[in-house]
Each structure stands twice: as C-alpha cells, then as structure tokens.
Amino acid sequence: MCSLENTLQKELSDLAEQGLTRTLRVLNTPCSPRIRMGRQKYLAFASNDYLGLATHPDLTRALAEGASAWGCGSGAAHLLNGHLRPHAMLEEALATFTGFARCLTFSSGYLANLAVTPTLITRRADEIFADRLNHASLIDAVRLSRARQHRYPHGDLATLARLLSASQAKTKMILTDAVFSMDGDIAPLADLFELAERFDAWLVVDDAHGFGVLGERGAGSLSHCGLPPHARIVLMATLGKAAGIGGAFVAASETVIEYLINRARSFIFTTAQPPALATAALASLRLIAESAERRAHLHDLIRQLRTSLCELPWPLLASETPIQSLLTGDNQTTLRLSESLKKRGIWVPAIRPPTVPPGMARLRISLSAAHTEKEVARLIEALQEIAGEIG
Ligand SMILES: Cc1ncc(COP(=O)(O)O)c(C=O)c1O
Incomplete structure (x- = not known):
C-alpha cells in the first residue's frame, strides 16, 4: 500500500471508530x-x-417506448445537439403543471441546485441567507457562488428578518429546502416569500421531497403553502423521488430560465439526460396529477x-x-x-x-x-x- 493510501486507510479507521462508516x-x-x-x-x-411509482407499468412502458423512438443517449449537451423533442415537451408540461412561466430540465437535483445559486449570485458582495438544515447540494451551491453566506437557525424567521434588514447587499437570496430532507418538516414558505418581498430578495425553494406529495394534484410545497408562482421565486424539484424516474427541473420566470441557459455551468457543460427519461417523466406527471x-x-x-x-x-x-x-x-x-x-x-x-x-x-x-x-x-x-x- 502506498503512503497516500495509508492516509486514507487511517481516516477510514477513524470513521469506523466513530460509527460513521458508510x-x-x-x-x-x-x-x-x-x-x-x-x-x-x-x-x-x-x-x-x-x-410508489418507480416500478409503475405506465412508466416502464413509457421508458421503453421512449428508448425505442429516441434511442438511449441524447449524445450531447443541451446547447449543442442534445435537446431533443421529449426534453422540450417535458419542460412545457412541467411549466403547465407548476404554473411557472418556464422550466429547464437537469440530469439530477444536485446539478439543478448547482445551476441556480452560483448563477444568480455571483459577486462576493452579494449575500445568501440559508436555513441551517438545507440539503448538501444547496450548501455546495452556496460554496460555488463565492457570496457571503448567513446560515439562520432552522425555520427562525425573526433571525432571518434581522439578518436581511442589516444587509447592505445589492442582490440577496433566501435559500431553503421546502420539505427538509432529514427532519421532514415544511418550511414556512409564505412567510419566507413575505420577507423576500420586503427585502427585495430572490426566494429559491428546493422542493425535492414535496413535489408529487404535497399540494393540489401533487404540485408541491408552494401549492401546499398557498403560494402562487412569482417572478422572484425560483423552484427546483427532482424527478427521482415521488415522480419515480430521475432528473430534475428548475421552474421560474422566462428571464431566469433564459439566463440559466446562457450562464449556468452545470446546465451548459454536461450531456443532456437520456430522452427516454423525459418521456417517462411526462407519463409520471400525468400519474402524479391523478394520484x-x-x-x-x-x-x-x-x-x-x-x-x-x-x-x-x-x-x-x-x-x-x-x-x-x-x-x-x-x-x-x-x-x-x-x-x-x-x-x-x-x-x-x-x-x-x-x-x-x-x-x-x-x-x-x-x-x-x-x-x-x-x-x-x-x-x-x-x-x-x-x-x-x-x-
Ligand atoms: C432536498 C434535496 N435536494 C436535492 C437533492 C438532490 O436531488 P437528486 O437526487 O436528483 O440529485 C436531494 C436528494 O437527493 C434532496 O434531498
């Protein structure tokens, strides 16, 4: 074993001692x-x-038919040659389903989160206000943005309001899980939106665990909290959980989506997801609505x-x-x-x-x-x- 591996072995043993081995x-x-x-x-x-949709026959059939009609791989990034008709159809259907002006699909929720925050918040002088229990992908997205971050105690609106009112930043963003992935509670989205309005901040909501489960026809946590789409809200949700497929989407205003298409590195520099997954996701949207x-x-x-x-x-x-x-x-x-x-x-x-x-x-x-x-x-x-x- 080389010395580099020895170092790793030592760290693995430490993890085992602490009961932290995965x-x-x-x-x-x-x-x-x-x-x-x-x-x-x-x-x-x-x-x-x-x-329980991951093995639903309508979805496995849609996936197989999608692969028959569109092949396996998309062959390229979206902006080159990889944006096929099923991707476009899924994006239109998601916009209708969520009520947002436009949607953009991603291969995973992790990539979608890496697209939103570092693209909308780019300067060190900008400030992000993030719930302390946010998902790892949101935490990593903040790191990529290079902006100053304030992590407010979980669900603590009073502290968040204090931090926002003290901020001199030109661009501010409130960043939150909608349903917290390890605690399962729902963020106070209507109150967060009120703060976003008051302090002129973006409200970025990760609805990985609410989409399909909560709200009218499974539309998600925003619907559950009675919050209609708005230009300052950017919604991310995955298609790999309740939707039973894989991949993710961002729903937002026309301007935000156009900006992401032009600037988001984790959208631009990666191969588009296989088109059959989009075909299956379209079938899943129908099932979610009827579920x-x-x-x-x-x-x-x-x-x-x-x-x-x-x-x-x-x-x-x-x-x-x-x-x-x-x-x-x-x-x-x-x-x-x-x-x-x-x-x-x-x-x-x-x-x-x-x-x-x-x-x-x-x-x-x-x-x-x-x-x-x-x-x-x-x-x-x-x-x-x-x-x-x-x-
Ligand atoms: C809150 C939250 N956001 C984002 C993700 C990442 O989504 P994906 O699995 O599609 O990468 C997950 C889980 O995987 C999650 O729990």
Missing part, C-alpha cells in the same frame, strides 16, 4: 417496500419513492405511524410528510437500533453526521404509498418491542 448495499430487487439484499428479504422504509388516492393513503400511513410511535423513548420529530425521523442521538445507538430492526427483517437506515449535525443521529423512516397498513403496523410493533427490550 456502506454500499446491493439490492437484488427493484425499488419497492419489499426488497432483497443478498438472499435476505426485508420490509424497507428507506426510499424516496413516495407514491389523489395514493396521496390520501400515504397521509393515512403517516397518521398511523405518528399516533403509535409517540410513546417510544426516542422523540419523533414533528413532520406531516412521509419523512418521519426518530431522534436517537448518538451514532452507536442508532446503528444498534437499525441492526435490531434488520434482524427482524425491517430495513430503516441509520442517518449519522455529516448528513445530520453531531448528536442528532436518527432512524429516518420513509413512508410510501406502496406500503400497506399492515406493513406499517409491523414496523411499529418491532420498534415497540425493541424499546421494551432496551427500557
């Missing part, structure tokens, strides 16, 4: 609540396939879980979304709990730093419309049993 697990089954890892079957509460029953079932499961888990020794974080986190605190306890569930045939990942702040490790239970009431009851029973053994 391991890749191979699933031998498609994305579903019923999975197989190795030969072992598990009931999984781990995916973001909130509506009122799936959403109602999902919300019933959320209620079922919350009513039964409130008496466990670990606090269940306040959340009305499919992301339900049991705050277990330290890494080793969380790993042990996850392992105990695994022994009972249930898979709930242990979320540890740096994904969450130190001391805030948790079991992140992720519900899907594809779960049954019986399956949620099985999870509840297992957690109660483990709590009984520990207590």
Whole structure:
C-alpha cells in the first residue's frame, strides 16, 4: 500500500471508530417496500419513492417506448445537439403543471441546485441567507457562488428578518429546502416569500421531497403553502423521488430560465439526460396529477405511524410528510437500533453526521404509498418491542 493510501486507510479507521462508516448495499430487487439484499428479504422504509411509482407499468412502458423512438443517449449537451423533442415537451408540461412561466430540465437535483445559486449570485458582495438544515447540494451551491453566506437557525424567521434588514447587499437570496430532507418538516414558505418581498430578495425553494406529495394534484410545497408562482421565486424539484424516474427541473420566470441557459455551468457543460427519461417523466406527471388516492393513503400511513410511535423513548420529530425521523442521538445507538430492526427483517437506515449535525443521529423512516397498513403496523410493533427490550 502506498503512503497516500495509508492516509486514507487511517481516516477510514477513524470513521469506523466513530460509527460513521458508510456502506454500499446491493439490492437484488427493484425499488419497492419489499426488497432483497443478498438472499435476505426485508420490509424497507428507506426510499424516496413516495407514491410508489418507480416500478409503475405506465412508466416502464413509457421508458421503453421512449428508448425505442429516441434511442438511449441524447449524445450531447443541451446547447449543442442534445435537446431533443421529449426534453422540450417535458419542460412545457412541467411549466403547465407548476404554473411557472418556464422550466429547464437537469440530469439530477444536485446539478439543478448547482445551476441556480452560483448563477444568480455571483459577486462576493452579494449575500445568501440559508436555513441551517438545507440539503448538501444547496450548501455546495452556496460554496460555488463565492457570496457571503448567513446560515439562520432552522425555520427562525425573526433571525432571518434581522439578518436581511442589516444587509447592505445589492442582490440577496433566501435559500431553503421546502420539505427538509432529514427532519421532514415544511418550511414556512409564505412567510419566507413575505420577507423576500420586503427585502427585495430572490426566494429559491428546493422542493425535492414535496413535489408529487404535497399540494393540489401533487404540485408541491408552494401549492401546499398557498403560494402562487412569482417572478422572484425560483423552484427546483427532482424527478427521482415521488415522480419515480430521475432528473430534475428548475421552474421560474422566462428571464431566469433564459439566463440559466446562457450562464449556468452545470446546465451548459454536461450531456443532456437520456430522452427516454423525459418521456417517462411526462407519463409520471400525468400519474402524479391523478394520484389523489395514493396521496390520501400515504397521509393515512403517516397518521398511523405518528399516533403509535409517540410513546417510544426516542422523540419523533414533528413532520406531516412521509419523512418521519426518530431522534436517537448518538451514532452507536442508532446503528444498534437499525441492526435490531434488520434482524427482524425491517430495513430503516441509520442517518449519522455529516448528513445530520453531531448528536442528532436518527432512524429516518420513509413512508410510501406502496406500503400497506399492515406493513406499517409491523414496523411499529418491532420498534415497540425493541424499546421494551432496551427500557
Ligand atoms: C432536498 C434535496 N435536494 C436535492 C437533492 C438532490 O436531488 P437528486 O437526487 O436528483 O440529485 C436531494 C436528494 O437527493 C434532496 O434531498
């Protein structure tokens, strides 16, 4: 082993000592609540396939037909030769669905977030106001922008207002997850918009976990919060979670989208996503709009879980979304709990730093419309049993 590798090995051992090692697990089954890892079957509460669409026959058919008609790869970046008819059709459909003037698609939400913030905020004199619990891709986007950043305590509107009023920056941006990916709570979007208006700031909203799940016909968190599209709002959402496909989009005013097309490096310098994914995403949009029953079932499961888990020794974080986190605190306890569930045939990942702040490790239970009431009851029973053994 060379000395460079030795350094890495030492760091990996340190991670292991702190219970922070991350391991890749191979699933031998498609994305579903019923999975197989190795030969072992598990009931999984781990995916973001909130509506259970990832294996829906309408989507697999649309993907296959899309590949037949349009081939596999797009062959180039959007601005060269890679912007095919399905991409354009998806962007139009997304604009109609979200109510924004125009949309732009990306290969992933990570890339979409890297496109928005560093493109709209470029000067060191500009200022970004970001919720402390924002997703890693928003944090990285801020780093790329080079602007001064203020991280306000999670959901703390009073501090945010104070920071904004003290700011002399010409261009300001409020940056927030709509549904926080590890806590599951919903940002106070209407209040954030009011502050954005008052202090003349952009409001950039990452709705990765709200799109398809919340709001009218699954339109997302803005609709859930009664906030109509507006020129100062830039919305990002992924198509790899509730939509069941992959990729992402930014919805905004005509001017913002035109500006991103001309300036956003993570849009310009990457190959356009395979056109068949756009074809499948179009089919997914239709399904999302028609999925009122799936959403109602999902919300019933959320209620079922919350009513039964409130008496466990670990606090269940306040959340009305499919992301339900049991705050277990330290890494080793969380790993042990996850392992105990695994022994009972249930898979709930242990979320540890740096994904969450130190001391805030948790079991992140992720519900899907594809779960049954019986399956949620099985999870509840297992957690109660483990709590009984520990207590
Ligand atoms: C809040 C949030 N934003 C952005 C992303 C990135 O989206 P994608 O997986 O499409 O890259 C994720 C998760 O993956 C997320 O949870």
